[in-house]
Amino acid sequence: MSSMPVTAVAVSASAGVASGQDSTTATPGVRNETESNTPQVTQPATSTSTASNASDGPTQTVSVGPGGALVFAPGTDEPMQITPGTTVTFVWESNNHNIVVDTQPTDASWSGHNTLENEGFTYSYTFETLGTYDYYCEPHRTAGMGATIEVVESIESSGGAGGEKELHDLGVPIQAHWVGAATILGIIVTVIFTFYVLKYGESAHTGTGRNQ
Ligand SMILES: [Cu+2]
Numbered sequence: 182m183s184s185m186p187v188t189a190v191a192v193s194a195s196a197g198v199a200s201g202q203d204s205t206t207a208t209p210g211v212r213n214e215t216e217s218n219t220p221q222v223t224q225p226a227t228s229t230s231t232a233s234n235a236s237d238g239p240t241q242t243v244s245v246g247p248g249g250a251l252v253f254a255p256g257t258d259e260p261m262q263i264t265p266g267t268t269v270t271f272v273w274e275s276n277n278h279n280i281v282v283d284t285q286p287t288d289a290s291w292s293g294h295n296t297l298e299n300e301g302f303t304y305s306y307t308f309e310t311l312g313t314y315d316y317y318c319e320p321h322r323t324a325g326m327g328a329t330i331e332v333v334e335s336i337e338s339s340g341g342a343g344g345e346k347e348l349h350d351l352g353v354p355i356q357a358h359w360v361g362a363a364t365i366l367g368i369i370v371t372v373i374f375t376f377y378v379l380k381y382g383e384s385a386h387t388g389t390g391r392n393q
Contacts, residue, residue, distance in 0.1 A: 238266035238307065243328070246275035251321040256328030262336050265309050269330065273302040278318045280304070283327070286312030295319075308332045 241263055244254045253271075255261040263269065271280060271294070280293040289310040297320065298304075308314070310332060317327035 238268060239264060241267055241269045243269055243271045245271050245273045245278050245280075245318070246321075246326075249275045251318070251324045251326040253316075253318075253326070253328035256330060257326070260313070260329035260331045262331045262333050263308060264334065264336065265311060265332055266307065267332070268305055268307040270303055270305040273298050273300050275300055277320055278326070279320070280316050281319050281322075283315040283317055285314045286310050286332075289314070 241261065243256055243261065246252070247254050252258070261269075276299040277297050279295055279297045281295055282291050282293040285291050289308075289312060291306060291308070291314060293316055294304045308330065311334065312332055314330040314332070315327065316330070
């Protein structure tokens with residue numbers, strides 16, 4: 182696990198050199214860009230008071246290339262579901278990635294972020310139009326670095342990541358905990374029982390041999 186980021190960074194760096202992008206994007210200077218199809222500017226600091234304003238909508242974070250892995254997380258393994266008005270902040274966690282919009286609802290106008298960026302860059306966009314958005318990273322598209330955002334009226338509790346996380350956090354560990362505790366207790370009881378039977382036991386075999 183500890184050697185993985187080093188390898189991944191090396192791969193990303195060599196990919197940058199090969200594609201000629203390293204000279205322009207090598208500086209890990211943080212440039213932030215916020216884009217929205219609503220007139221309001223998102224201010225996360227004030228997002229706790231009212232829910233009626235679009236600028237106070239929910240937020241989501243997508244990791245771009247976390248640990249050098251060629252994925253958007255969440256979004257690659259399974260579609261990320263959000264509700265209209267959600268501001269998604271993409272956080273670059275490795276180098277030489279971009280966001281190219283593949284398909285989107287006909288009345289949506291997401292332009293993605295076509296410029297290749299490096300670790301530390303963030304880009305935000307507020308999704309308002311219902312539907313499915315497919316996007317990919319151009320340098321790593323063939324490696325499977327594509328993802329899906331689904332803007333839905335309400336998040337499905339069964340298929341969403343929240344439901345699964347709840348199951349893992351509550352049900353499974355508790356069950357495993359008690360099964361493990363019972364097993365260990367059983368082993369200890371068996372060992373103690375066996376010890377006393379062997380030392381003080383008066384079964385037919387040990388008893389007759391010692392007492393007569
Ligand atoms: Cu990429």
